[in-house]
Amino acid sequence: xxxxxxxxxxxxxxxxxxxxxxxxxxxxxxxxxxxxxxxxxxxxxxxxxxxxxxxxxxxxxxxxxxxxxxxxxxxxxxxxxxxxxxxxxxxxxxxxxxxxxxxxxxxxxxxxxxxxxxxxxxxxxxxxxxxxxxxxxxxxxxxxxxxxxxxxxxxxxxxxxxxxxxxxxxxxxxxxxxxxxxxxxxxxxxxxxxxxxxxxxxxxxxxxxxxxxxxxxxxxxxxxxxxxxxxxxxxxxxxxxxxxxxxxxxxxxxxxx
Numbered sequence: 001x002x003x004x005x006x007x008x009x010x011x012x013x014x015x016x017x018x019x020x021x022x023x024x025x026x027x028x029x030x031x032x033x034x035x036x037x038x039x040x041x042x043x044x045x046x047x048x049x050x051x052x053x054x055x056x057x058x059x060x061x062x063x064x065x066x067x068x069x070x071x072x073x074x075x076x077x078x079x080x081x082x083x084x085x086x087x088x089x090x091x092x093x094x095x096x097x098x099x100x101x102x103x104x105x106x107x108x109x110x111x112x113x114x115x116x117x118x119x120x121x122x123x124x125x126x127x128x129x130x131x132x133x134x135x136x137x138x139x140x141x142x143x144x145x146x147x148x149x150x151x152x153x154x155x156x157x158x159x160x161x162x163x164x165x166x167x168x169x170x171x172x173x174x175x176x177x178x179x180x181x182x183x184x185x186x187x188x189x190x191x192x193x194x195x196x197x198x199x200x201x202x203x204x205x206x207x208x209x210x211x212x213x214x215x216x217x218x219x220x221x222x223x224x225x226x227x228x229x230x231x232x233x234x235x236x237x238x239x240x241x242x243x244x245x246x247x248x249x250x251x252x253x254x255x256x257x
Contacts, residue, residue, distance in 0.1 A: 030226035034197040038079045038189050038209065040070045042238035050173035052104070055127045059104035063173045066109045067213045068237055075193025076211070076235060078110040083185035083197055083221060084206040090183045093117040099165070099176065101129040101146060106165060106176030110212070115160050115182040122152045130168045133178070135161055143168070177212055207231060
């Protein structure tokens with residue numbers, strides 16, 4: 001950057017003053033990322049078989065419960081992992097979030113959606129469904145019908161928090177969760193319990209784990225500039241599917257900066 005110039009008059013003499021160049025903007029520290037895996041500890045309860053009492057010709061006689069899904073290698077699915085405390089501003093949400101009624105279950109069972117994002121609710125079955133969303137205080141957020149002649153509805157998600165969705169037409173086995181956040185630093189563990197959250201600025205944060213039956217766990221998190229942090233967590237699931245009454249226990253089993 002070139003130095004600036006200014007002319008000052010001192011008496012009758014004009015003096016040329018060379019101004020120091022402006023300081024160049026400091027480049028932003030390179031962002032980091034977070035990867036990890038959530039593992040199930042203890043005796044894994046078998047998934048419950050939920051009876052189907054309506055539309056059996058389409059839905060079958062029963063459905064597997066999805067509230068505690070553990071892989072053969074003990075990975076725990078459907079855990080929402082959130083990095084809390086990242087300062088804004090945040091990028092605008094883009095694209096549609098999707099929730100389908102397929103084979104008489106909600107797909108996906110758990111997802112993370114940005115505040116202000118549009119969710120498209122579909123009906124891929126040949127029978128009527130509804131999507132009734134409740135907040136954590138069990139207040140209705142929206143309730144849409146999806147008859148055979150109206151296969152999709154869109155809603156803008158304007159309230160942050162955890163939405164629990166059910167189907168009100170006698171499909172008592174159907175449920176799903178949509179976690180609505182004001183920032184993009186979150187992920188849901190896949191079928192093997194793994195997750196990845198990219199693009200996290202360096203800093204000291206809280207890492208929050210949420211599971212529909214096991215509750216909440218928080219751990220401190222440090223993201224270094226340009227680094228990839230690894231946090232693996234073991235979560236005790238004994239009795240969770242049967243009663244959900246035992247206090248959750250999570251033990252960090254690996255941390256790597």
